[in-house]
Amino acid sequence: MALKNIVKEMRDGIGNISRRGSERRGSENGKHNMRRRGRSYIAPEGSSSSSKIIVEQSQWANMPPELLHDIIQRIEASQTSWPARRDVVACASVCKSWRAVTKEIIRTPEQCGLLSFPVSLKQPGPRDAPIQCYIRRERPTGTYRLYLGLSPALSGDMSKLLLAARKIRKATSTDFLISLVGDDFSRTSNTYVGKLRSNFLGTKFTIYDSQPPCDTAIHSNSRSQRKIFPKQVSLKGSSSNYSVATISYELNVLRTRGPRRMQCTMHSIPISAIQEGGTAPTPIEFTNCCEEQIPSSPSPVSKGKKPLVEFSSTSLSGPLESFGSTGDPLILKNKAPRWHEQLQCWCLNFKGRVTVASVKNFQLVAAAEPNQNVSVAEQERVILQFGKIGKDIFTMDYRYPLSALQAFAICLSSFDTKPACE
Numbered sequence: 564m565a566l567k568n569i570v571k572e573m574r575d576g577i578g579n580i581s582r583r584g585s586e587r588r589g590s591e592n593g594k595h596n597m598r599r600r601g602r603s604y605i606a607p608e609g610s611s612s613s614s615k616i617i618v619e620q621s622q623w624a625n626m627p628p629e630l631l632h633d634i635i636q637r638i639e640a641s642q643t644s645w646p647a648r649r650d651v652v653a654c655a656s657v658c659k660s661w662r663a664v665t666k667e668i669i670r671t672p673e674q675c676g677l678l679s680f681p682v683s684l685k686q687p688g689p690r691d692a693p694i695q696c697y698i699r700r701e702r703p704t705g706t707y708r709l710y711l712g713l714s715p716a717l718s719g720d721m722s723k724l725l726l727a728a729r730k731i732r733k734a735t736s737t738d739f740l741i742s743l744v745g746d747d748f749s750r751t752s753n754t755y756v757g758k759l760r761s762n763f764l765g766t767k768f769t770i771y772d773s774q775p776p777c778d779t780a781i782h783s784n785s786r787s788q789r790k791i792f793p794k795q796v797s798l799k800g801s802s803s804n805y806s807v808a809t810i811s812y813e814l815n816v817l818r819t820r821g822p823r824r825m826q827c828t829m830h831s832i833p834i835s836a837i838q839e840g841g842t843a844p845t846p847i848e849f850t851n852c853c854e855e856q857i858p859s860s861p862s863p864v865s866k867g868k869k870p871l872v873e874f875s876s877t878s879l880s881g882p883l884e885s886f887g888s889t890g891d892p893l894i895l896k897n898k899a900p901r902w903h904e905q906l907q908c909w910c911l912n913f914k915g916r917v918t919v920a921s922v923k924n925f926q927l928v929a930a931a932e933p934n935q936n937v938s939v940a941e942q943e944r945v946i947l948q949f950g951k952i953g954k955d956i957f958t959m960d961y962r963y964p965l966s967a968l969q970a971f972a973i974c975l976s977s978f979d980t981k982p983a984c985e
Contacts, residue, residue: 624658631661636668643677645711645723651679671845673963678711681743682849684725684756684967685772687836693948693960694967695916696725698974700955705730707978708745709959709971714952726756726971730978737761739975741968758804759972765979766812770972771804776831777844807831808969810976823922826930827895827973829965834891836964837929837941843964891935893964895946898926916958917950923957923977924950949974 626634635654642648655665669679676689688694697715699708706729710722727745731738739759740748747754757772808831813824836843900909911917911926927947931937947961947970961970 624660626660628660628664631664632668635661635665639665639668648677648679655680673843673845678723678725678967680849681756682846684743685774685849686845686966687843687964688962688966688970690963693945693962696959696961696967697722697952698957698959698971700957700978702955706745707739707975709967714958715956725967728759728971728975735763737765737979739972741972741975756968757807757972759975761976761979766814768810768972768976768979769806770808770810770969772807772831772968773804774846774850775803775805776807777846808972810973812976823897823925823977825897825925825927825976827927829893829895829969832893832964834893834929834931834935834937836893837931838936839938891932894930895927896930898928898945913948913950916948916960917952919951919953921951925977927973947973949977 635651638650638654642650651665651669655662670677671686672678672683672694673687673689676692676694678684678694694711695713696709696711697713699710699715700706701708706727708724709726709728711725712722715722724745726741726743727748728739728741729748731740737760740750740755741757741759742748742752743754743756749755750758755773757770759768759770761768808827808829810825810827813826832843833841835841898911900911902908903910908920911924913924913926917924925948926945928945929937929942931942944962945960946963947959947965949957949959951957957974959970959974961967965973
């Protein structure tokens with residue numbers, strides 16, 4: 564049987580299995596009907612009696628491991644772009660055995676440069692070439708959507724939605740809630756992945772992740788931690804936020820002309836990640852923050868609602884902050900542009916990815932001290948670049964050691980109003 568026919572029959576089989584499971588549950592309960600899952604839906608980790616029945620009915624569950632490994636490996640190698648890569652996700656949706664083999668074969672974005680599962684959005688990007696994306700801004704709703712692709716003109720309907728953010732203005736701050744989908748930004752939803760929060764002036768931002776960093780030495784800044792007595796249980800809809808990075812924009816007191824100056828402190832990424840032989844923290848599971856157990860005592864850090872580490876926004880050239888027992892954090896700074904005499908403007912080489920001049924455009928490179936053993940070539944390498952290409956359309960290219968979530972949050976900070984920085 565041809566490989567394409569196997570994939571087609573397998574995906575059709577998943578739909579039939581889901582329908583049979585729904586009918587059985589409907590006959591048993593009489594009140595609840597199982598919502599039919601999409602073809603790219605990944606089956607949950609937990610098992611139940613109904614899921615066991617579905618697996619037993621599947622004609623693919625008992626496939627020989629060697630044959631199964633060969634099939635999924637061929638599918639993964641042949642489908643290298645979306646939407647064709649949905650077939651890889653479909654393989655992980657069949658049953659537990661298929662999921663285990665698929666997770667064993669699929670490599671991280673750092674290794675293969677491809678985005679497959681939701682956890683890929685929290686893993687570092689590739690080292691050799693950046694992952695190219697674009698952001699579409701919707702002014703009436705305050706929504707920002709991150710797509711995988713070169714641009715809307717080149718990708719069209721083939722673009723893959725990676726993340727979406729909703730801007731919420733408050734009295735003393737602005738929040739950007741980040742989700743996996745574009746129509747649900749609730750913190751109690753399974754699609755919630757993090758948020759970005761600014762101060763009143765829009766000069767300091769904090770990036771929060773919905774799950775704790777891989778490094779256990781990094782303390783969380785959770786706002787949902789509360790005291791629980793023996794007879795109390797955690798709220799089902801509660802969610803946690805863990806501070807993973809801070810962004811600071813320099814105040815423009817003299818109102819001089821020029822681009823913004825910014826600095827990003829990546830608390831969850833040590834400086835050793837960009838040293839020779841270094842590695843960045845890489846999560847392997849997309850944990851649901853709503854299922855985490857709430858500690859028995861509140862955190863002293865969360866009481867004050869302060870970022871994990873604070874540094875002055877008016878002195879970006881000061882000494883780097885300490886990163887505790889895990890070493891210094893990775894510091895990113897915007898690459899200094901040069902003044903073009905003929906064009907009479909500040910210029911950066913975006914290699915054709917940015918076509919419209921804007922104060923929001925920037926390139927981030929690593930800022931390292933001489934004693935941190937970071938090569939000059941690594942310090943000049945652009946880790947994240949962001950720029951405008953049309954009305955409400957911006958490109959975003961990121962690479963190792965940043966993840967898509969971290970890069971997207973940094974770019975969102977550029978959209979917020981900053982009257983004190985311009």
